[in-house]
Amino acid sequence: MKTIVFVGAGSMAQAIIHGWMKEATVDPENVYVMNKSDQEKLTSLNETYGVQLVDDEKEILKTADLIILAMKPKDVQSGMQSIATYISSTAIVLSVLAGVPMDTIEKGLGIRPIARCMPNTSATIGMSASALAWNELMEDEDKQEIIQLLKTIGSVIEVAEEELHVVTALSGSGPAYVYYFVEAFEQAAVASGLNPKIARDLIVQTLAGSAEMLKQSDKSPTTLRMQVTSPGGTTEAGIQALQQSGFVEILAGCLKEAETRSRELGKLYV
Numbered sequence: 701m702k703t704i705v706f707v708g709a710g711s712m713a714q715a716i717i718h719g720w721m722k723e724a725t726v727d728p729e730n731v732y733v734m735n736k737s738d739q740e741k742l743t744s745l746n747e748t749y750g751v752q753l754v755d756d757e758k759e760i761l762k763t764a765d766l767i768i769l770a771m772k773p774k775d776v777q778s779g780m781q782s783i784a785t786y787i788s789s790t791a792i793v794l795s796v797l798a799g800v801p802m803d804t805i806e807k808g809l810g811i812r813p814i815a816r817c818m819p820n821t822s823a824t825i826g827m828s829a830s831a832l833a834w835n836e837l838m839e840d841e842d843k844q845e846i847i848q849l850l851k852t853i854g855s856v857i858e859v860a861e862e863e864l865h866v867v868t869a870l871s872g873s874g875p876a877y878v879y880y881f882v883e884a885f886e887q888a889a890v891a892s893g894l895n896p897k898i899a900r901d902l903i904v905q906t907l908a909g910s911a912e913m914l915k916q917s918d919k920s921p922t923t924l925r926m927q928v929t930s931p932g933g934t935t936e937a938g939i940q941a942l943q944q945s946g947f948v949e950i951l952a953g954c955l956k957e958a959e960t961r962s963r964e965l966g967k968l969y970v
């Protein structure tokens with residue numbers, strides 16, 4: 701897949717491009733970026749990463765091997781309309797859009813090999829948790845190439861397309877929940893008198909250390925939690941406060957609302 705065109709070059713496209721360029725996975729000469737109107741963003745991507753601006757849309761789209769759809773779901777129909785007549789019959793499409801099914805893409809761009817990926821913004825530092833689904837037209841060789849492209853921005857796991865709704869809720873949106881958790885804890889620690897920088901550093905290192913423990917240890921999250929929780933100690937008091945506030949139900953509600961929204965987005969823009 702020599703020529704790659706991003707149709708929609710905003711935050712997610714930038715996170716992927718940043719990850720690729722950091723790892724020198726793809727030659728920036730072969731990566732083109734398009735937006736509907738935001739030329740400033742395209743210029744900034746060109747200046748930062750050396751990716752290409754598109755002078756002649758028709759010509760570039762004709763030669764594209766891989767089209768990456770990375771606009772918001774509300775713009776998917778206008779985005780597909782603007783490229784449908786130009787892209788070659790052999791071009792492969794990779795969509796990172798939340799909720800929008802392959803069926804909608806097949807209707808807009810024709811029956812062709814299509815992959816849907818749900819990455820997250822940690823792609824910027826090569827730490828995305830990406831999940832991937834295909835339609836049945838995707839050849840094994842192309843699957844491997846796409847997996848390799850995505851592996852340079854983090855981990856890749858194959859799922860059924862239907863599972864992408866909950867994946868989107870869990871790991872696509874996940875970084876935002878974690879940042880929100882940090883904001884809340886930092887605010888609380890500062891209210892208890894801790895210096896903001898010290899509070900932030902302690903929370904971030906605690907998160908990083910716990911994530912590494914979960915990765916490196918063969919113990920379950922429950923066992924690791926119990927190892928921290930001394931009977932009658934501080935952790936027990938804290939966990940009890942979370943339980944009394946319905947922590948588990950709150951997170952279940954968060955996941956369900958996000959998953960439901962993913963399903964809604966899929967139906968809104970058919």
Ligand SMILES: NC(=O)C1=CN([C@@H]2O[C@H](COP(=O)(O)OP(=O)(O)OC[C@H]3O[C@@H](n4cnc5c(N)ncnc54)[C@H](OP(=O)(O)O)[C@@H]3O)[C@@H](O)[C@H]2O)C=CC1
Nearest residue numbers: 708709710711712735736737738771772773775779797798
């Ligand atoms: N942000 C995230 O954490 C994640 C996002 N996603 C998915 O990635 C997609 C993009 O999200 P994000 O990067 O945050 O959004 P942004 O708004 O940052 O970027 C979307 C880009 O698409 C462009 N665009 C809009 N309409 C068209 C069009 N018709 N043709 C070409 N380009 C167009 C916009 O340009 P202009 O301003 O000119 O309209 C904009 O630059 C979404 O579908 C989202 O569901 C997936 C995983 C994580």
Ligand SMILES: O=C(O)[C@@H]1CCC=N1
Nearest residue numbers: 797798868872873874
């Ligand atoms: O909020 C959104 O809709 C997108 C999809 C996953 C993360 N951001």
